[in-house]
Amino acid sequence: MKDHPSVKVRGFGLALSTAFIMGCATHTANVQEASTAKVALAPTPDESTLQETNSEPLDSDTQIVQTGAEATAQELTDGTQSDLVMQHPPLSRTLGELEMLAVDQNPRLVKLYQEYNAASARSHYVNKLPDPKLGANVFGDPIQTASGSQRAVLNASQAIPWLGKLNAQEQRACFEAFAVRADYLSERLRVIAAVRTGWYRLYVIDQQIATATANQELLKSLIDVANAQVATGTATQGDVLLGTLELSKLEERLLTYRKLRVALQAEVNRLVARDADLAVLPPEELEIKFPEISAPQVYQSALDSQPEIQAAQLRTQATRWGIEVARLSRRPELTLSANYFFTDNNRPPSNLYKVGQDPWSLGAQVSIPLWKDKYDALENEATWKHLASNYSEQDLLDRYDALITELLAEARRAEETAVLYKETILPQARQTLRADQESYSRGSVEFDRVIRDYRNLLTLELGYHQAIGELAISLTQLSRVAGQDFSLSEVPVVPALPGEN
Secondary structure (H helix, E strand, C coil), rough: CCCCCCHHHHHHHHHHHHHHHHHHHHHHHHHHHHCCCCCCCCCCCCCHHHCCCCCCCCCCCCCCCCECCCCCCECCCCCCCCCCCCCCCCCCHHHHHHHHHHHHCHHHHHHHHHHHHHHHHHHCCCCCCCCCCEEEEEEEEEEEEEEEEEEEEEEEEEEEECCCHHHHHHHHHHHHHHHHCCCCHHHHEEEEEHHHHHHHHHHHHHHHHHHHHHHHHHHHHHHHHHHHHHHHHCHHHHHHHHHHHHHHHHHHHHHHHHHHHHHHHHHHHHHHCCCCCCCCCCCCCCCCCCCCCHHHHHHHHHHCHHHHHHHEEEEEEEEHHHHHHHHHHCCCCEEEEEEEEEEEECCCCCCCCCCCCCCCEEEEEEECCCHHHHHHHHHHHHHHHHHHHHHHHHHHHHHHHHHHHHHHHHHHHHHHHHHHHHHHHHHHHHHHHHHHHHHHHHHCCCHHHHHHHHHHHHHHHHHHHHHHHHHHHHHEEEEEEHHCCCCCCCCCCCCCCCCCC
């Protein structure tokens, strides 16, 4: 005799509940594993590279080290042990060290890298089949058949989309992931260039402070000479007052410089994710030589190495696969199904059929893409996105072409200005000031002429340091635009990517 149907239904319900519980546990384990997954940075859009893992410490498992003081908490209040070490960073670092700190700690870079991890993870599932469906129906009033009463039916189904569409979706996701990776690399170059720019601006402001301080001493010596002239009766008290007024103006200029330096230092520390008041000490001397480069060379380098251009190209390829996805959306979707009917053994024996036998069935369904306008609109949308991406890429190339020309012109102007200051204008200004100082001591010239010479010299010395800084900044921006460093004195190479040797 067969078991009572109610026993079979309860047994089926228990098995179904067990399957759901096991499924939830498996899903939870997968989520926990995925939360700590590390994705490798690969140079070309290849599926295998997106499936690799990376050991770079930029994921949710990364140990957080508190900075500010150095101490080890050996025992907590509850008796537990702790090995957390809090490190205190040095007050100042070299430019190369600051760049490495920025690459490792800049919040926007960490954010973009995690976005790349997310986009890469998406490419791992977009080409997979939908989850199968399992269902059960219990009849309130059993269906009466000649072989017995049917009390419940168990059904399972699996949808199978067009496999070419799944492949196209995977290709699009891979290109989109590598476009995000290129965004990360582009932002990395921008952050490094910003650190260098801040470093060079700090150098300029420090030189301007040093120049103004030295000119303070020069001005004080001029005031002493004026006092001596007043004592001998060859000058008036107005000369001393004029010198004192000029000294006060110079002190005001120094206050402005010091305030600007605090702001620049805070900006550099922000880029490297440090406290804003930590000291940043640029070099005392800076020698920048203009490399032998031309606009076509820099433009070609940008085409080969600039991640922002590569990101635009990758997104164009992604939209091309988007057209393929839209085109294949017209293909039908197949659904396979199976059904099993639980039947009671509650009929008299018969030679014509088996009483109580559980019937089963197999089925197939195919979607019919009837709505042509709908699929035409999908394909048109993807096509317009692709065309827009093409024009966006061309616009980016044009902007880089113009930017390279502008930066080269600015760098050449700054170099020529610095050379002109150093070799011609500054020596003449110093010679003029010395000559007028001697003439004033003899009473041949007025004191206001000496003050005018002093002002000219101060302005020219500040302009010289400004030209040096502008040259360094222009070449830094050229390196960023080109996507690689040129051979420049005092400019360190870009730090290696995470995981690179």
